[in-house]
Amino acid sequence: MRFSPLVCSVFCIIFVPLWLSLAGCDDGRIHEETVIRPQEGATLKLTARVSGMKSWPEKYSVVVAGFGADSDYDILSKVLPQTAADGREITLYLSGIGQEVATLELCVVNRLRKRIVSYCGMDATAAVADTLCLDAGAVDVEMYSTIQRWVFNENCVACHGRSTSAAAGLYLTEGRSYAALVGRRSAADSTQLLVAPGRAQESFLHTVLNRNGVIRHDHGDILSAKPSLLTLLDDWMDQLEEEDEME
Ligand code: HEC
Structure with a gap:
């Protein structure tokens, strides 16, 4: 069967945009199905005036982290912003703190996320509120x-x-x-x-x-x-x- 150029161009004008728009719809539906659930667990708000953060070699990180009762390896953690000037107050949120977290600490961890030293912390098990606050004050973390x-x-x-x-x-x-x-x-x-x-x-x-x-x-x-x-x-x-x- 042979198509005349007219049939061909009609096909292109009508069907190609239709097919493209359907593909577009399809794409849209996937996004609609992505439901954003609120993060589970409590959130920690840390405030601190940290100095000496840049003195650490790459394999170490100054973090705020949650630990279980019997382990030196953190369950969740967030690295403190390296860019903060020494002694300037920073505020950091750590969310998703579940039941298994026993303590929340401002500490140094290595690449395996093992706690090396801990500067200050709080008991997370006694938490009643959804938001916990830890004001660490001035902390010298210099190596x-x-x-x-x-x-x-x-x-x-x-x-x-x-x-x-x-x-x-x-x-x-x-x-x-x-x-x-x-x-x-x-x-x-x-x-x-x-x-x-x-x-x-x-x-x-x-x-x-x-x-x-x-x-x-x-x-x-x-x-x-x-x-x-x-x-x-x-x-x-x-x-x-x-x-x-x-x-
Ligand atoms: C119970 C006491 C004691 C403790 C605790 C101790 N030391 Fe010593 N240290 C000594 C004595 C005594 C010497 C003398 C050297 C000898 O026995 O020949 C010494 C010597 C040294 C030397 C050699 C100095 C030199 O100039 O040759 C170093 C280095 C040293 N200690 C480091 C440390 C470090 C680091 C710690 C802690 C992690 C420590 N010591 C804990 C008693 C102690």
């Missing part, structure tokens, strides 16, 4: 301040400087620890730097904390139950730049 607080203050200063003296002459107290470590030679082995900037594995601090039998007073067990703090120290040393070296 080195975090190490000072959670590693040195908690585990080291009892021997290293809180009293009148410091073991090995090494002061790990606030305001002194950085200068005492970065680029400094070890008293026990003068061929070693306590912290070699950019080279955690070659730093005496790493060696001493990860292995017994290096110095008289074994340090290998002090942080062995807290591997994420050992990793945190290594990551801090690795991201230091060579210029930070002091000698």
Whole structure:
């Protein structure tokens, strides 16, 4: 069968637009069927004046997160805006907080979303309202301040400087620890730097904390139950730049 050019153009003028418009309708119906349900669970409104956020290497995130009762891995989280200037108040909403969430925390997590340290938090189980408020106030999340607080203050200063003296002459107290470590030679082995900037594995601090039998007073067990703090120290040393070296 052969179509005359007239039949052909009539076909094109009538049927092609019709087919296109039907296709358009079809497309429209799919959208109509997409029902937007209100998000389930409670919502947290966090306000905080955070400083030091940019000091963290990429594998860590400063977040507001929900945790179950027995796990260090977050159930849900939201990264704090990196762009916020230090100390400026930020407001952040975290929604979809279900029954399984026991605590809500302003904390640092790693790539696996495991909690490394937590700056402040609240109990989520006692929540009665749909909107929970957490006003964290001023929070210094700077990486080195975090190490000072959670590693040195908690585990080291009892021997290293809180009293009148410091073991090995090494002061790990606030305001002194950085200068005492970065680029400094070890008293026990003068061929070693306590912290070699950019080279955690070659730093005496790493060696001493990860292995017994290096110095008289074994340090290998002090942080062995807290591997994420050992990793945190290594990551801090690795991201230091060579210029930070002091000698
Ligand atoms: C119970 C006391 C005690 C605690 C706690 C302690 N240290 Fe020590 N540390 C010592 C003593 C004693 C020495 C002296 C070195 C030796 O035994 O040869 C030392 C030496 C060191 C050295 C070697 C210094 C050098 O110049 O060679 C480093 C590094 C060090 N400690 C880091 C730490 C860190 C980091 C912590 C916490 C995670 C810590 N220490 C906790 C007692 C302690």
